[in-house]
Amino acid sequence: MRIAMIGGGYVGLVSGACFAEFGINVSIVETNPARLSALRDGRIPIYEPGLDALVSSNSQAGRLTFGDDIAQAVTGAEAVFIAVGTPPRNGDGAADLQYVHAAARQIAEALTGYAVIVTKSTVPVGTSRRIAEIIRQTRPDADFDVASNPEFLREGNAIGDFMRPDRVIIGLDQRQPERASRAEQVLRQVYRPLSVVEAPLLFTGLETAELTKYASNSFLAMKISFINEMADLCEKLGANVHDLARGMGMDKRIGRDFLQPGPGYGGSCFPKDTLALSRIAQEAHSACRLVETTVQVNEARKAGMAGRIAAACGGSVAGKTVGVLGLTFKPETDDMRESASIPILHRLAEAGATIRAYDPVGMAAAKPLLPQDVVYCTDALEVAEGADVLVVLTEWNMFRALSPAELAKRMRNGVIVDLRNIFDPAAMRAAGLTYESVGRP
Ligand code: NAD
Secondary structure (H helix, E strand, O other): OEEEEEOOOHHHHHHHHHHHHOOOEEEEEOOOHHHHHHHHOOOOOOOOOOHHHHHHHHHHOOOEEEEOOHHHHHOOOOEEEEOOOOOEOOOOOOEOOHHHHHHHHHHHHHOOOOEEEEEOOOOOOOHHHHHHHHHHHHOOOOOEEEEEOOOOOOOOOHHHHHHOOOOEEEEEOOOOHHHHHHHHHHHHHHHHHHHHHOOOEEEEEHHHHHHHHHHHHHHHHHHHHHHHHHHHHHHHHOOOHHHHHHHHHOOOOOOOOOOOOOOOOOOOOHHHHHHHHHHHHHHOOOOOHHHHHHHHHHHHHHHHHHHHHHHHOOOOOOOOEEEEEOOOOOOOOOOOOOOOHHHHHHHHHHOOOEEEEEOOOOHHHHHHHOOOOOEEOOOHHHHHOOOOEEEEOOOOHHHHOOOHHHHHHHOOOOEEEEOOOOOOHHHHHHOOOEEEOOOOO
């Protein structure tokens, strides 16, 4: 079987490499010259654990190729996946579909025989039908069907998530049952290897599949904002948010995941998808107040974190040296998109702080997004050197093992603001550090 993957970013590259691992011949089309030349040279342009080995073994086996020639990739492909970016459109929060629409036109021009055009990108309801329209307009003779197959992988655990998904959602044009069944057969074949791990394939309509992705991400974002507000309440009432989350999570109806408090969610998905769902609901004149409020709660949370750091420094960071551990929106990724570190560091810099920072893989991506005079260090202990306050922004495992005594020795004023609760409060205080975390007494 042959498939084409349009877009070789976090989703396209991981999905493409995993499909190749399933034994499918995969051609990845990538238009970003830097990303493409890295891939062709056998380098992985993003950080994702395990991806280099997977890409390298499948490239060597000849099942995974990279190029910028869409016609070559699409020729003979039974399925063409669209995995291009859908960033927020400037101004109104709706998803910017220019890359998806451009890909649809390019695919249309390249089609030679029957293919299913599958959207993996997160797209608003109606996009799959719009893709079908674009293809029909561009190539009235083309033989194709469209499908929506939103991707649920998480950066940092992307290969595991793709290989052992909780579910695979596939939306088909159920208004045309014969066409839907033709497309279903192709996609069943693409995903057949997942039967080994008993991953359920859920077939539904195009609109439902598209909406399910936004609903899932918005629900998770809401869970994070909920626990963040509970953490604030715990602080006021002397309760412990971790025990509270454990107590809640033991209830199977609630579940344990996504109940860790922090500085506010970031990343390439939750902020843009919650905004996009709010927009989709507004356009449909259907109330989506919980999601709208989640967006507001999260924005306010990120904005408030600099104030929390200032408060820990006695009210102001002016003239203070702030050490920052972790910059990416979560550990095990180099992705800086919408990371809480961006607004926090800008506010600290505006308030007159000198900032020293370290992130194990995110510093290159962080530099263009952070204040210019941030000093980048080579490790966590160097960050602590002479710092008045040390702030944990991303819970990289390597930070968990830092010795409180070593930190205390290096810092000028031993104030720790742990926004990910990675340290043991008692151990920190025993080393003479002033320690603040989130939602813990
Ligand atoms: P990304 O920006 O890392 O990758 C998109 C890639 O597509 C870029 O490398 C870009 O150069 C390339 N591209 C754009 N137009 C192209 C074209 N016409 N031909 C070939 N290549 C083209 O984005 P991403 O993080 O992989 O996200 C892609 C989509 O998947 C988005 O809709 C996103 O919401 C969704 N998604 C992302 C994640 C995630 O964790 N990153 C998870 C699930 C879903």
